[in-house]
Amino acid sequence: MNLPFGGAEEASRAERLTGAINRLLQELVVRCTKSQDEGVRPYFDVGVFGYGSESFGPALGGRLEGRDLVSISEVAEHPLRLASAIKEMPNGDGGFVETEIRFPVWFELDALGKTPMCEALRTAQTILEPWTQQHPESFPPLVFNITDGEATDGDPREPAEALRALETVDGNALLFNVHISSNTDEPVLYPDAVDALPDDFARQLFEMSSVLPPNFQDKFQEEDFAVGAESRAFVFNAGIFDVIQCLDIGTQLKLKR
Template identity: 35%
Template sequence: MAVGAALALNNILLDLCITGTAEVNQPVRHYFDVGVFGYGACLTNPGEGVESAFGGALAGRGLVPLPELADNPLTVREEPSVDRMAASSMIPIWVEPVHGYRTPMCEAIAVVGDHVLDWAQKHRDSFPPIVINITDGMVTDSPYRGARLEEWVQRLTSIRTNDGPALFFNVFLSPAHAPEVLFPARAAGLPEPGPLLFGLSSELPAPMLENARADGVDVRPGARGLAFNVGRSTLLRVLQIGTRVPGRPY
């Protein structure tokens, strides 16, 4: 699962770089600031914790301007297609798969929240920050620093720009074969930890509802930013829907 998630992340980072390129052979524009954080096993300080997943020239960085991201992949190598149908291709690699230890989700939200708060204070007129949490396990550190997971998420989503609150979406990668659930409008019928993640997930704002419908997803009023039991191709689809905000300045 870590390999599939890393492949989807590298594909969406490449998509963002392409989105930021107005014309062929022109520099990537600063449309986004992007961060990727891993929680569980760490490489910089071996053991369990939370750290930036970027390596190489971007090692240890939190949020990185899109042009700088485009200029500093770890490597370029041949990777299989995410949908497993098309031939493999050469793509830039920014994130390598890492797995192990437990799931310190509260600590991860606390760390990311610090970066989100700093960004929001500097970009008051931008679309609010989008945080997508990809996990394959139950939270293992609630409470953390005296606050439970729900409180950490509430703190995160209380951070605002002039356009609204930060958005918190969740993607659960199940180790078992189970039906995929995409952007549900209610928690009924979801196995654990589905109801918890549903309650934590933000409602999809109007532009993302339009993205989902344009992508052929049947979304109902009140749909939440939750994808449950998804595979790697659906994961990429979710990331694309969750990061396309048409016609907005950054």
């Protein structure tokens, strides 16, 4: 794929990708935290895989290196490092107070390389098939394929279809595709037809994406997204904010009050 820019801008795009993953993991950990004495409840198993410069594979580092699926409780305890920043927090009286905020980093910048998307989808299937058999009563797996480029190893629609066929009693595995684009086309969120999409790559990702199940449609509508019965779990050329929003919403359903 020809990228319209490289160098610093490409690095910035990769940073946006890694930032999105770190924010998502942080969000999941915090969501599973309920009390000061208990640690993080193991509500999720999480796998992070990277299209790195070398090859496709598990992308968590440190004590989690090389692991396919890790309980969110372990993810919480083993970031690569804790960074900190000074942030202005409300003091409860209408004012603000400077507070040191610690935030975890699990996933660091790696050079962008090839995009073996077929291999990625097949790897997800290999890991999740036994998982669905071992957890037949659980919420079905959510798979986020975050990419900035086309598959470099063939047509990913077939392995995507096989992945979406995995199921638990609660339904089929959900495949979200998140395209962090380098062009300037208008963002498209949860489209319900290919018409609005500008090129074959976007159309291919659309076809790979799950149709949003009814409970997701309801949640998205509550958040004022225009979604209908045919809307797909697909965000095209969306900014990083849209991506996090998409990830957050997509994982909120599990944990009701």
